[in-house]
Amino acid sequence: MAFLAMRGVDKRFGGVIALRDASLHAERGEVHGLLGANGSGKSTLNKILTGVVAPDRVDITIDGRPAAISGPHDAHGHGVAAVYQELSLIPDLSVTANLVLASEDARLGFLRRRADRERAAEVLGRFAAAFPGGNLPLDVPIGNLSPGEQQVVEIAKAVARRPNILVLDEATASLYSAQVEVVFEVVRELKAAGTLVIFPSHRLGEIFELCDRATVLRNGELAGEVTLADTSESELVELMVGSLARPAGRGHQVATQERAARLEVSGLATDRLRDIDLSVRAGEVVGLGGLAGQGQSELLNALFGSTRVRQGTMEVDGRPELPRHPKRAVTAGLALVPGDRTREGLLPVRPILENLTVPSLRRRSRFGVLSHEREREAARSAAEQLQIKYGSLDDGVMTLSGGNQQKVVVGKWLLTEPSVVLLDDPTKGIDVRAKQELYELITALTTDGVAVLLNSSDDDELLGLSHRILVFFEGRIVAELTGDGLTAERLVAAALQVASA
Amino acid sequence: MSPEQTPSTLQLVRDARSWLLRGRLPVATAVALLMVTLVANLLIAENFLTAFNIRSIFANVIPLAAVAVGQTVIVLGRGIDLSIGTIATLSSVVTVSLVEPLGLLPAMLVGLGSGAACGLVNGLLVAVVRLQPIVATFATSFVWSGLALYVLPPGTAAAPRMPDVVVQGYRNSILGVPNAAWLLLLIALSWLVLKRTALLRHVYAVGGDEQASYATGVRVVRVQIMTYVVGGTYAAFASFAMLANSGSADALAGGNLTLVSIAALVIGGTRLSGGAGGAGGTIIGGMVLQLLTSLLVALRPPTDIRQLIDGLLVIFALALAGLWSSRRGGR
Numbered sequence: 001m002a003f004l005a006m007r008g009v010d011k012r013f014g015g016v017i018a019l020r021d022a023s024l025h026a027e028r029g030e031v032h033g034l035l036g037a038n039g040s041g042k043s044t045l046n047k048i049l050t051g052v053v054a055p056d057r058v059d060i061t062i063d064g065r066p067a068a069i070s071g072p073h074d075a076h077g078h079g080v081a082a083v084y085q086e087l088s089l090i091p092d093l094s095v096t097a098n099l100v101l102a103s104e105d106a107r108l109g110f111l112r113r114r115a116d117r118e119r120a121a122e123v124l125g126r127f128a129a130a131f132p133g134g135n136l137p138l139d140v141p142i143g144n145l146s147p148g149e150q151q152v153v154e155i156a157k158a159v160a161r162r163p164n165i166l167v168l169d170e171a172t173a174s175l176y177s178a179q180v181e182v183v184f185e186v187v188r189e190l191k192a193a194g195t196l197v198i199f200p201s202h203r204l205g206e207i208f209e210l211c212d213r214a215t216v217l218r219n220g221e222l223a224g225e226v227t228l229a230d231t232s233e234s235e236l237v238e239l240m241v242g243s244l245a246r247p248a249g250r251g252h253q254v255a256t257q258e259r260a261a262r263l264e265v266s267g268l269a270t271d272r273l274r275d276i277d278l279s280v281r282a283g284e285v286v287g288l289g290g291l292a293g294q295g296q297s298e299l300l301n302a303l304f305g306s307t308r309v310r311q312g313t314m315e316v317d318g319r320p321e322l323p324r325h326p327k328r329a330v331t332a333g334l335a336l337v338p339g340d341r342t343r344e345g346l347l348p349v350r351p352i353l354e355n356l357t358v359p360s361l362r363r364r365s366r367f368g369v370l371s372h373e374r375e376r377e378a379a380r381s382a383a384e385q386l387q388i389k390y391g392s393l394d395d396g397v398m399t400l401s402g403g404n405q406q407k408v409v410v411g412k413w414l415l416t417e418p419s420v421v422l423l424d425d426p427t428k429g430i431d432v433r434a435k436q437e438l439y440e441l442i443t444a445l446t447t448d449g450v451a452v453l454l455n456s457s458d459d460d461e462l463l464g465l466s467h468r469i470l471v472f473f474e475g476r477i478v479a480e481l482t483g484d485g486l487t488a489e490r491l492v493a494a495a496l497q498v499a500s501a
Numbered sequence: 502m503s504p505e506q507t508p509s510t511l512q513l514v515r516d517a518r519s520w521l522l523r524g525r526l527p528v529a530t531a532v533a534l535l536m537v538t539l540v541a542n543l544l545i546a547e548n549f550l551t552a553f554n555i556r557s558i559f560a561n562v563i564p565l566a567a568v569a570v571g572q573t574v575i576v577l578g579r580g581i582d583l584s585i586g587t588i589a590t591l592s593s594v595v596t597v598s599l600v601e602p603l604g605l606l607p608a609m610l611v612g613l614g615s616g617a618a619c620g621l622v623n624g625l626l627v628a629v630v631r632l633q634p635i636v637a638t639f640a641t642s643f644v645w646s647g648l649a650l651y652v653l654p655p656g657t658a659a660a661p662r663m664p665d666v667v668v669q670g671y672r673n674s675i676l677g678v679p680n681a682a683w684l685l686l687l688i689a690l691s692w693l694v695l696k697r698t699a700l701l702r703h704v705y706a707v708g709g710d711e712q713a714s715y716a717t718g719v720r721v722v723r724v725q726i727m728t729y730v731v732g733g734t735y736a737a738f739a740s741f742a743m744l745a746n747s748g749s750a751d752a753l754a755g756g757n758l759t760l761v762s763i764a765a766l767v768i769g770g771t772r773l774s775g776g777a778g779g780a781g782g783t784i785i786g787g788m789v790l791q792l793l794t795s796l797l798v799a800l801r802p803p804t805d806i807r808q809l810i811d812g813l814l815v816i817f818a819l820a821l822a823g824l825w826s827s828r829r830g831g832r
Contacts, residue, residue, distance in 0.1 A: 052716060076718045088716040090709035092777045093702075101706055102718035106699040113697075157717075 001064055003028045004049075004165055004196055010057040011044055011220075018044045019055070019220040026196050026213070028164070031187060033207040033214030033228065034200035037240045037492050039457055041220040042200050046167050049198075050082040051075035062165070076102075079164035083155050083171045091143030096120040098142050099157050123160040126189070127152050130175075130182040147174045155183055159190065166190060167198045172206060184210055202291050204233055204496055218242055233498050241488045259283055260318075262451035263303075263420045268312030270302050273475045276312065280420065280451040285442065287466030288455040289481075290495045294472035296455040300422040303453070304336040305329040317419055330359060335413030336422045337406075345409035346397055353379045353393040355408050360415040382411040387437055403434020410441060421445055423454045427461060439465060459491055471495055527770020527778065531785040534768060534818060538792035546799030554795075556672055559681035562791040563742040564589065566688055568758045569765040569787050570780040571735025574695070576766055578704040578728040579711065579775030580627055580634045583759055584619070584642035585736050590755030591645045592616040593740035594653040597661045597750040605664060613737045619645055620733020624726030642759070649752040662749045671745035684742065685784070692780040695731070704728055708775025764815050765790055767823070789818060 002025040011019040019041040026032040036042040047053035049060070051072045060067045067078045075082070089098050096117050105115040120138055128134040130152045142150055151174050158166055168187070172180050187197050187210060201207055207214060208228055216223040216239040224239045259282040268276040273295045280286045288296040301307040303314065305323030314322045316332050323329035326336070338345045347355055356379040357364075364374045379393055386407040390400060397408055406426060413421065423442070427435045442465060445452060456462045462469060463486055471479040471494040479494035481487075542549045568585055575582045582588075596612030603611070619641070626637040653660065673680050695701050703724045706714040715721045739758065744750060769786035771778025793814045802810055 050716075072716050073718045073720070082716075084716065088710075088713040090706045090713055090776070092709045093705060097702060097706075101714070102703070104699045104702060109698050109700060111697055111699055111702060 001061070002026060003063055005059075005061045006045070006049060007059045008057055009045060009048060009055055009059075011041070011048065011053065011055045017220055019048075019217075021222075022217060022220060023222050024049075024198075024215050025225070026198065026215075028196050029191055029194045030213065031191055031197045031199055031211045033211035034198060034217070035207065035214055035236060035240060036217035036223075037459060037495075039219075039459075040217040040240070042217050043169065044220075045217065046082070046169055046198060046200055049075070049165075050080055050084075050167055052082075052084075076161060080167065081158040081161040081163035081165070082167040082169065083158045084169055087150055087154050089142045089150060089154055089157070092141055094139050094141055095124070095136075095145070095153055096138045098153060099123060099160050101157070103161060119160065124153070124156050126159070126186050127156050127182050130179040148176055148179050151175055152179055152183065155186075159186065163195065165196045165198065167200075169200050170202070171199075172201070172203065180206075202496060204236065204498060207236075208233075216240055237489065237493055237496065237498060241492050259449075261315075262317055262449075263453070264315040265303070266313055268299075268302065268314065269310045270298060270307055271310070272298050273302065275476060278470060278477070280453060282449040282451055283446045284467050285446060285452040285454055285465050287462040287469040288453065288472060289459065289462050289469045289491055290472035290478075292457055294495075295475040296472050297424050298475075299472075300336060300424045300453060300455055303329070303420075304334055304422060306336075330416060330418075333417075333419035334422060335359075335416060335418035335420070336424065337409050337413065337426050338424050346405060348396075348398050350397060351394045352383070352388075352390055352397050352400065352408060355397045356382050356393075356412045357415065359412050363416070378415055382415055385414070386411045386441060401430075401434070403430040403437070406430055406434065406438065407441070410438070414445075418450060420451045420453070423452065423456075425455055425457050428457065435461075459488060463488060463491065473497055528782040528785070530821075531769045531782045531789065534789050534821060535785050535792070538789050538796065542792055542796050542799070545796060549795070549799070552674075556674070556679040556681065558791055558795055559679045559685060560671060560742075560746050561794075562787055563681050563684050563688070564739040564746070564755075565758060565761055565765065565791065566685060566784050566787040567735050567739035567742060569762040569769075569783045570688055570692055571732035571739075572759075572762040573766045573769075573771050573778065573780045573783045574701070574704060574735070575728045575732040576763075576771055576773060577701075577708045577775055577778060578725055579708040580725060580728055581638065581763070581773075582620075582623055582729060582732050583635060583638040584623060584645055585638075585732055585762060586755045586758035586760075587642045587645035587649065588616050588619040588733050588736040589740040589743065589758055590750075590752060591619065591649040591652070591740075592737040593743050593750040593755065594649045594752050596737075596740060597663060597744055598653055600663060601661055605667070609741060612740060613734060616733040616735075616737025616740070617730050618733070620730040620736075621726065623733070624729030627729065628722045628725035642756070646752070646756065653750055653752050655752055660749055663744045667745045668748045671742070681742075688738075689781070689784055692784075696779070700724065700727055700731075705776055709777070761787075761790055761815075764819060768818055790815065793818065 004024070004026045006024040009019050009022040022041060022045055024045065034042045034046065044053055048055045048058055049069070051069045051074050054070065060069060062078055069075050069078060090101070099120040100116045105112045105119065117138060121136060124136045124138065128136060131137065131149060137145060142153060145153065151171065155168065155171055172183060175183065191197060199207070199211055211228050213225065213227050215225050216236065218240060223242070226236070261279045262282050263280040266277045276299060278286065288299065290296065298307055302309050305325045305328055309322060313320060316334065321332045323332060323334070347358065353375065357375050361370065364370065364378060376393065383390060383393070388404050388407045388411065390404065397405060400408065410426070427438055442452060454462065454465060466486070469481040469486060469491060470477045471481065471491065473495070478497065481490055481494065548554050568589055572582060572585055592612045592615050595615045596608050599608035599611055623638050623641055626632050626641065627634045671680060675683065703714070703719050706719055707721050707724050711721055743754065765786035766778065766783040767773065767786070768789055769778065769782025769784070771783060794811070797807065797811055797814065
């Protein structure tokens with residue numbers, strides 16, 4: 001019996017299945033990799049182990065005993081400590097206070113600060129080489145440290161709990177290579193001392209360097225369990241992608257080649273993006289691929305003027321245009337359908353009618369006065385074109401289903417007659433049917449000669465809709481997939497920076 | 502391994518910068534405001550330096566300071582208590598009504614318990630029922646003042662009074678220092694003790710980032726409830742000072758302490774969104790507000806515009822404190 005066994009793990013988020021009968025088996029004194037493409041469910045799986053996400057069904061045994069984990073506090077009780085992708089540090093508290101948070105040495109409720117500080121110094125001392133000059137910033141507020149240093153403290157904080165099972169979720173993402181070495185050294189020490197370290201990562205190089213075995217997930221299910229010494233990179237990628245043949249996307253359509261470019265971007269840079277060059281022709285869908293959060297969303301926001309652009313130029317229909325503000329972007333002919341529709345895309349408490357017509361009011365107003373008739377007419381025709389299922393245009397927009405809400409977000413931009421449509425993960429969390437209708441809508445847009453930039457966390461969707469895919473890695477475009485190159489294998493390999501699969 | 506032996510210059514600069522930027526600058530602002538109001542009083546108020554005046558300033562600031570320290574604990578945990586003034590009112594009528602039948606100390610204990618109980622109810626509503634703190638505590642403020650009116654209806658013949666020893670003691674001095682000033686010191690000390698508890702560390706953590714605290718294993722709900730209980734307990738202490746100051750209870754007094762307590766902590770540099778600040782600044786902020794009131798009395802404006810000027814002065818002090826501390830970049 002394995003030291004840690006998670007079996008029959010099911011989890012749904014609304015209509016989306018994140019995990020289906022997934023499992024994980026790992027032993028003490030092992031570094032166990034956890035691999036999977038975007039949306040494979042590995043993040044959900046380790047959040048279930050650490051008690052942050054409540055599963056629909058799970059059977060966990062640790063050291064042969066069943067473990068009921070219904071919150072982070074329970075997980076700590078079972079000797080599980082975790083380092084999350086999103087830091088769990090309190091910026092205003094000192095490094096020491098953060099390291100011992102929730103496990104303070106206290107007598108009768110009073111802190112024993114010296115004991116806490118000694119414990120903090122001891123555990124952070126193992127990572128001393130990760131700090132300039134080896135000086136531990138014990139009394140400095142966490143917020144004053146660099147992102148890499150904060151990440152090291154985050155790891156030290158988990159180690160300070162002396163866990164039996166340590167989960168390092170993408171823990172090396174913001175570290176310099178020297179810091180990575182320090183962390184790996186500590187991980188090897190922990191492994192030698194009998195700790196089980198679970199290491200979900202996208203960096204295949206690190207997986208091979210550090211891990212003994214790995215569990216691979218695909219679409220929320222167990223794809224395989226491998227011993228890394230006997231496995232090649234391309235075998236891993238194949239496990240992640242699966243060998244299913246997929247329908248060819250639009251890469252083969254070349255009809256758009258001769259059409260004029262509607263959007264040209266060159267040398268664009270923001271805080272997180274570097275050297276972005278791209279061009280989208282009329283009627284073309286260009287996909288933005290890669291691992292989640294490599295700058296795809298940031299690019300769309302930068303083009304739309306809601307993220308500050310440091311340098312670079314942009315042309316819409318040949319006119320130089322670098323929006324400083326979303327309003328300018330709308331005037332220039334851009335439209336953005338944001339990923340978080342309730343927060344950025346909709347006016348949640350207002351009726352469907354207003355949600356549809358707000359961005360294009362000026363087109364229909366005379367001397368600042370709106371005509372109810374014209375508003376209603378415009379909204380009705382948009383709703384019809386989009387096949388939005390609604391009771392009355394005066395109903396609140398939140399009475400619609402998720403898919404229909406998203407259509408409202410798209411529809412309000414159609415009324416502005418844009419040249420370029422930016423779609424930021426438009427089908428996240430909506431059902432299959434609404435997805436299909438949105439896909440048809442995108443096709444209709446391209447037929448009208450609109451240029452579309454599409455970011456999606458769903459690789460199949462990206463492959464199915466895009467004429468070309470630009471693959472992002474750490475804020476840069478690292479590959480462009482066209483024609484026969486538009487395959488799931490190529491996409492995952494490019495996203496993971498593997499030579500070829 | 503003792504890392505603190507050789508701090509690099511860089512480290513020292515870093516520490517000094519963080520000392521100033523994180524926390525101390527707002528307090529420095531409050532101290533500056535205190536100096537300004539003090540000097541203004543010395544210049545304008547003729548009888549400012551008399552023993553009687555100084556004693557009465559301290560006597561009046563104690564209820565405000567105690568309530569404001571309680572409010573600070575709640576705000577640090579990203580909450581707010583709009584009922585805290587009425588908790589003080591309820592606790593004062595409960596205490597004074599029980600002095601006769603039970604004796605002074607038992608009456609005070611029950612008064613303290615009633616303050617803590619009110620805080621517990623607020624805490625449960627906010628942390629367990631998950632009502633918005635502003636709405637929940639605004640609603641309970643009517644419950645507490647309604648209860649106070651029930652316990653001690655206004656105009657009651659032969660209203661219960663505090664023993665004379667208490668009232669006289671409150672206005673006396675020990676070693677030339679007004680007793681009320683000693684009490685202020687006691688409030689400050691209670692904060693220093695509180696600050697050494699694991700509870701308060703967790704309050705700062707929850708106020709700083711609730712999600713991160715939860716993920717780390719901090720009992721967020723329990724911590725939030727406790728902030729309201731501690732706040733209610735401080736309100737009960739404030740009620741004792743109110744009783745000692747006036748000799749009797751008034752079921753309508755205390756309500757305006759709520760807003761003044763929030764003003765005091767804002768001037769004192771506590772962040773309204775939680776996680777940063779402390780009661781040291783709040784106490785100074787309370788002194789600033791008390792000195793503004795004393796200044797207003799000295800200026801003898803026509804009574805009908807007094808409230809207007811009072812309000813404008815508070816806004817002025819808040820704006821000044823806000824502007825100075827927002828200079829540090831960020832927000």
